[in-house]
Amino acid sequence: MRRRAILEALLACALIGRAAPARASSARVLVIGAGMAGLSAARQLADEGFKVTVLEARDRIGGRIHTDRTFGSAVDLGAAWIHGTEGNPIADLARRARARTVATDWEAFALYKGGAEVGDRATAAGERLAERWLTAASAAAERGDSLGELLAAEIARTGAKADPATLAVAQWMVTGAIELEYGEDRDALAAIAYDAEEAFEGDDVLFPGGYDALPRLLAEGLEVRLGAAVERVVHDESGVRVYGGFGEMAAEVAVLAMPLGVLQAGRIEITPGLPDGHRRTLAQLGMGVLEKVVMRFDEAFWPEGLHGLGALDSLIPVEHYPLDVHGAGPLLVALVGGDAARALAKKDEASAVRAVLAPLAQAMGRELPAPKQVVRSRWTDDPWAMGSYSVVRPGGDPEDREVLAKPVGPRLWLAGEHTVVDHPATVHGAWLSGQRVAMKVLATLRSQ
Ligand SMILES: Cc1cc2nc3c(=O)[nH]c(=O)nc-3n(C[C@H](O)[C@H](O)[C@H](O)COP(=O)(O)OP(=O)(O)OC[C@H]3O[C@@H](n4cnc5c(N)ncnc54)[C@H](O)[C@@H]3O)c2cc1C
Numbered sequence: 001m002r003r004r005a006i007l008e009a010l011l012a013c014a015l016i017g018r019a020a021p022a023r024a025s026s027a028r029v030l031v032i033g034a035g036m037a038g039l040s041a042a043r044q045l046a047d048e049g050f051k052v053t054v055l056e057a058r059d060r061i062g063g064r065i066h067t068d069r070t071f072g073s074a075v076d077l078g079a080a081w082i083h084g085t086e087g088n089p090i091a092d093l094a095r096r097a098r099a100r101t102v103a104t105d106w107e108a109f110a111l112y113k114g115g116a117e118v119g120d121r122a123t124a125a126g127e128r129l130a131e132r133w134l135t136a137a138s139a140a141a142e143r144g145d146s147l148g149e150l151l152a153a154e155i156a157r158t159g160a161k162a163d164p165a166t167l168a169v170a171q172w173m174v175t176g177a178i179e180l181e182y183g184e185d186r187d188a189l190a191a192i193a194y195d196a197e198e199a200f201e202g203d204d205v206l207f208p209g210g211y212d213a214l215p216r217l218l219a220e221g222l223e224v225r226l227g228a229a230v231e232r233v234v235h236d237e238s239g240v241r242v243y244g245g246f247g248e249m250a251a252e253v254a255v256l257a258m259p260l261g262v263l264q265a266g267r268i269e270i271t272p273g274l275p276d277g278h279r280r281t282l283a284q285l286g287m288g289v290l291e292k293v294v295m296r297f298d299e300a301f302w303p304e305g306l307h308g309l310g311a312l313d314s315l316i317p318v319e320h321y322p323l324d325v326h327g328a329g330p331l332l333v334a335l336v337g338g339d340a341a342r343a344l345a346k347k348d349e350a351s352a353v354r355a356v357l358a359p360l361a362q363a364m365g366r367e368l369p370a371p372k373q374v375v376r377s378r379w380t381d382d383p384w385a386m387g388s389y390s391v392v393r394p395g396g397d398p399e400d401r402e403v404l405a406k407p408v409g410p411r412l413w414l415a416g417e418h419t420v421v422d423h424p425a426t427v428h429g430a431w432l433s434g435q436r437v438a439m440k441v442l443a444t445l446r447s448q
Pocket of ligand 1: 038061078385426
């Protein structure tokens with residue numbers, strides 16, 4: 001797989017830092033958005049001696065990292081895992097924050113169908129079949145194809161030959177790899193973007209104490225103004241002015257580190273507008289949706305030691321993750337992706353709980369207890385996210401995201417998970433985009 005320029009850019013950044021030591025400067029940088037991208041850029045620039053102000057619309061930092069503590073223990077309603085710890089800058093950050101992490105054991109997943117646990121042989125055969133379908137669909141992909149179209153052809157070609165248990169596992173695995181991974185239905189995804197991301201090796205780890213330790217570490221000592229929603233940005237060769245309910249602020253340079261969904265919805269007016277290349281690329285991307293329903297029970301109804309449960313009787317994209325295994329008590333997190341997540345977001349609490357527990361009850365072949373307390377994520381209609389993370393629509397190309405790293409104007413840049421080719425839709429991608437934009441801002445400020 002191609003290795004993109006971000007890590008090289010980071011190295012270059014470090015070199016620039018050494019070649020031209022920071023001079024005390026009154027240059028003011030505005031960073032709009034206190035998610036991982038914005039905080040990563042702000043931290044770097046503040047450490048270089050520049051005066052940085054972060055403007056954040058919400059009353060908290062972290063953006064799509066959002067740890068809830070309603071149940072007494074930490075539950076992440078947004079990002080939960082560091083995906084692959086080897087060489088992952090977020091794993092370094094977690095060590096610096098002294099945040100405890102625990103690896104998810106993907107082998108400790110119980111799959112149920114028709115009232116019984118699916119056996120190892122059917123699970124392994126289903127996994128192989130799913131892999132064959134996905135590999136074949138990926139290999140056949142050309143620009144313009146939807147992933148759903150190519151997969152349907154593969155499934156029709158070989159699915160009928162598989163026995164029902166293998167077929168059910170394969171269908172479930174594919175749903176996990178697409179609708180739950182990308183938060184989008186397969187028909188709305190570009191086939192060429194499937195698995196085009198770079199992945200770090202190593203464990204996928206969770207934060208029993210909450211992912212929010214990381215944005216907190218980055219924000220230490222930074223000037224962050226909460227409740228400061230930016231509505232208008234005006235930029236030219238001399239600088240940037242931003243406007244909102246807080247009034248007007250001016251800076252020499254600014255970084256727009258808000259999510260793709262917010263940009264696409266036109267919630268911020270940019271004058272002069274985005275260059276054509278930026279606009280074309282943004283139009284080919286979409287916001288996938290992953291919603292979580294966190295349920296607290298009197299006691300766990302699932303076998304001890306499980307890291308995940310899968311219900312194979314239905315094709316609804318839902319997976320269940322017990323948190324008792326990490327010491328959080330009898331909590332179960334249901335993850336729902338794509339259109340099913342959008343539908344879930346419209347339901348009241350009781351219907352949402354029914355929607356995520358019914359497939360599990362059917363697959364386990366028994367009635368399940370009602371949860372004592374429920375907390376839900378609301379990414380679908382969150383005005384400061386407008387979805388969960390970016391995806392490439394059919395017709396688009398993942399490489400086009402590269403355009404979004406180019407300056408919007410001489411003093412204005414974008415940052416965020418949607419702007420990176422190799423690691424979109426992740427915390428590390430967001431952080432890397434912040435480091436990359438910081439390098440560009442440094443180069444601009446130091447050339448003056
Ligand atoms: C349910 C869910 C599960 C996920 N799971 C994982 C996972 O397990 N592992 C992983 O690596 N990634 C995961 N992700 C993705 C990851 O959370 C994001 O890619 C990353 O956090 C995005 O960071 P960001 O800085 O680009 O954007 P954000 O975190 O969204 O930050 C943007 C900030 O801009 C603010 N903002 C928006 N508009 C304005 C405005 N007009 N003025 C001022 N401020 C504004 C927002 O409030 C927000 O704080 C998940 C995401 C979701 C939603």
